[in-house]
Every structure is written in structure tokens, then in C-alpha cells.
Amino acid sequence: MSHEIEIVSKSPKEFAYAKKKSAEAMRNQVTAFAIMIFFTFIAFALVMAGFSPTLVVPVILLLAVVQVILQLYFFMHWSEKGHGIPQFFMYSGALVAFTMVLAFVTIIWWE
Numbered sequence: 001m002s003h004e005i006e007i008v009s010k011s012p013k014e015f016a017y018a019k020k021k022s023a024e025a026m027r028n029q030v031t032a033f034a035i036m037i038f039f040t041f042i043a044f045a046l047v048m049a050g051f052s053p054t055l056v057v058p059v060i061l062l063l064a065v066v067q068v069i070l071q072l073y074f075f076m077h078w079s080e081k082g083h084g085i086p087q088f089f090m091y092s093g094a095l096v097a098f099t100m101v102l103a104f105v106t107i108i109w110w111e
Helices: 012-048 053-075 084-110
Strands: none
Touching: 012 053
């Protein structure tokens, strides 16, 4: 069994394009990370300020959902091409989970 390494050299234009795309992806990831840290500070501030739990809980849940979406999109590279099948399964799982939680909450409230 041979383990050969294939070296592919890129033209200067291809290298510049790849470098530009990598820099853009890194900038997007750092921006998304900064947004998520800001959301975390907002959540801590809401709790520390002593707001009512009826306000704090929905806001924290909303911020958590936004953070999950940002993490999937940027850190799991969903913004790149070729991730259609994993996205489909993740969206399907989220839909099933949401439906189950909604069903159980509805059943509990009606009892």
C-alpha cells in the first residue's frame, strides 16, 4: 500500500483568490464570535439587573436560538457549498424536536 502525496501548485491568481476567501471566512467567524459574546453579556446583564423572569427567560431563549443558528452557519461551515444533506437532517431534527416539545407542553397545559 503506497502513501503518495500529491502536491498541487496553484497559479498566483488562484492563490490570491483562496487567500481572499480564507480571510473573508475568518473575518465572518470572528464577527459571529463577537456577536455571540455580546449576546452572552446581554443575558448576564438581564439576570443581574433583576428583571422579571417572565421577561428574562424568553429573551435568553431567543438569544440562545440565535447563537445556535450562528454557530451552525459559521462554525459548522453551512455557509459553504456542499452541505445540503447535513442541513436537511439538522432542520428535520429541529422540526421534530420543536413539534415534540410543543405537543408535550400543550398536553401538560390542558391537564
